[in-house]
Amino acid sequence: MRKLINAPADVVTDALRGLAAAHPSLRVDPEAGTVVRADAPRAGKVALVSGGGSGHEPLHAGFVGPGMLDAACPGAVFTSPVPDQILAATTAVDGGAGVLHIVKNYTGDVLNFRMAAELAEDEDIEVASVVVDDDVAVEDSTYTAGRRGTGATLFVEKIAGARAEEGADLTAVADVAREVNERSRSFGVALSPCTVPAAGRPTFELGEDEIELGIGIHGEPGRERAGTATAREIVDAALTAIDADMPLAGQELLVLVNGMGGTPLIEQYIAYAAAAEWLAGHGATVARPLVGDYVTSLEMAGVMITVCRATPELLRLWDAPVDTPALRWGR
Amino acid sequence: MRKLINAPADVVTDALRGLAAAHPSLRVDPEAGTVVRADAPRAGKVALVSGGGSGHEPLHAGFVGPGMLDAACPGAVFTSPVPDQILAATTAVDGGAGVLHIVKNYTGDVLNFRMAAELAEDEDIEVASVVVDDDVAVEDSTYTAGRRGTGATLFVEKIAGARAEEGADLTAVADVAREVNERSRSFGVALSPCTVPAAGRPTFELGEDEIELGIGIHGEPGRERAGTATAREIVDAALTAIDADMPLAGQELLVLVNGMGGTPLIEQYIAYAAAAEWLAGHGATVARPLVGDYVTSLEMAGVMITVCRATPELLRLWDAPVDTPALRWGR
Incomplete structure (x- = not known):
């Protein structure tokens, strides 16, 4: 295996340390597995959180910044982030106007984001979720019931991010995210x-x-x-x-x-x-x-x-x- | 050989057709092998031309635009562009203030850019040349006498491009290009x-x-x-x-x-x-x-x-x- 890594167990934390060093516009916690806009939380703005397994870079951490995501929570390679990690990202960016979770349709991601949303609601953070399932290739796969979420995630994150930046409320931001996914x-x-x-x-x-x-x-x-x-x-x-x-x-x-x-x-x-x-x-x-x-x-x-x-x-x-x-x- | 190509002979022209379709800010001639800023020539501005073998993308064509190169001339894969091709790019961007050739130090590139510069001067276009030779690894190689030109080409093109955009004359633009290479x-x-x-x-x-x-x-x-x-x-x-x-x-x-x-x-x-x-x-x-x-x-x-x-x-x-x-x- 010829890879530019230090050790298989350190791949994600080492990459997050590099991301942190290269991009002062991001607040990165390599141990917690969160990547947050440095200016978060922004009062009154709907916040967007996405995440999933690592190995899909620049998705999602490379899309954190003004006009797109407020936070990303990268899991281990090809492995869903855990609920506590998603909750930490959600809490870090909530500016009182609610948080949209953008979730690629993989069974683990969907379950863990759902659990994180429930935990966030216990802390009085309003959460809406949009599941991205754009891949026409297969109906069910190794990792999914239903279609997989792939490239459309970028379209959803960019367009919903723009809508949130303009000051739209959580329902409107979630609506446009769903519209993009459906189209x-x-x-x-x-x-x-x-x-x-x-x-x-x-x-x-x-x-x-x-x-x-x-x-x-x-x-x-x-x-x-x-x-x-x-x-x-x-x-x-x-x-x-x-x-x-x-x-x-x-x-x-x-x-x-x-x-x-x-x-x-x-x-x-x-x-x-x-x-x-x-x-x-x-x-x-x-x-x-x-x-x-x-x-x-x-x-x-x-x-x-x-x-x-x-x-x-x-x-x-x-x-x-x-600007990500x-x-x-x-x- | 698993490559996403149509035929080995069509690799560069097919890629240039894709570049043209994706970037209306560029004027691409796939047959002539030139990629030029759509607003070229810009009167009174020193123009920057670079080029070399294809296979190094986004270098150079991906660096054509305001603040960086005025034109690129991609040769066949890992093969120098020919003098006529470099001349065509030089003529297309000359706005009367002269043209800087940024040349990576490979024997074929150096010879062909030199010949193109002589041809351009016959047409009363003033040309200065800067050779990039930043690679410390080897003194001479398969393709070079002296050090090879590699990553510093990006620094040279960006910084000299900014200097030209500000209105500096050909000597000043060439000087800063040489300074960046030396450093x-x-x-x-x-x-x-x-x-x-x-x-x-x-x-x-x-x-x-x-x-x-x-x-x-x-x-x-x-x-x-x-x-x-x-x-x-x-x-x-x-x-x-x-x-x-x-x-x-x-x-x-x-x-x-x-x-x-x-x-x-x-x-x-x-x-x-x-x-x-x-x-x-x-x-x-x-x-x-x-x-x-x-x-x-x-x-x-x-x-x-x-x-x-x-x-x-x-x-x-x-x-x-x-903006490239x-x-x-x-x-």
């Missing part, structure tokens, strides 16, 4: 597996001439295995699966072409070229594109495509200023 | 090789328990091979080599912890934590940190550390607004 779909393809440090071996085996269609973000099995294919064929498989679930023709879209962690940017742009061509050929318009490593799966090679059927209001919120380690624009 | 050093470590698409096999072989110290950005051999090591040991090797060449104690530094393309962000932050700790323990101060994939080598796993001994003026220029696909801050 979003993802499909991922792996060209290689990844290795969880504590396990020391790949999450699955791929033959030299195989790819895995419909992977999630934990190296869990996808929909089917196929022979190696061109970037155009891979993008076609992903967008055809999405389009079958949510027709794209005539829509204005947010489009994320997302590297899974081990795919170089030059290949991500090749995939984006294929996606832009496919969408134009199917009567859809790319309103806002985003290309890069945003929701990853350790060093997995591959690509995930996420689309959101935008509205003028969602585009306005997407364009609103954001991984996403930054506007002013 | 910068890099050292890289590979945990895996990479595969050039047209070759179809890895650039070198690494045993399961080996890493390569002192690699460049083309998978060319480094200084020595070692057994696998912890992130702290790898960072210590890199910073010790840099410090032996340019003492760091008492200095305020720009620090880049740079992923090589196949190393996940969580591991890059682990390396940054180790670097911050090492520097603090050796009496150096991190004035500005940057962590991410900026100067890559296809899907190579590994990390490169680049430091620049800053001055208040260099920090001021570093902090100046920049890969680097964006301020206003």
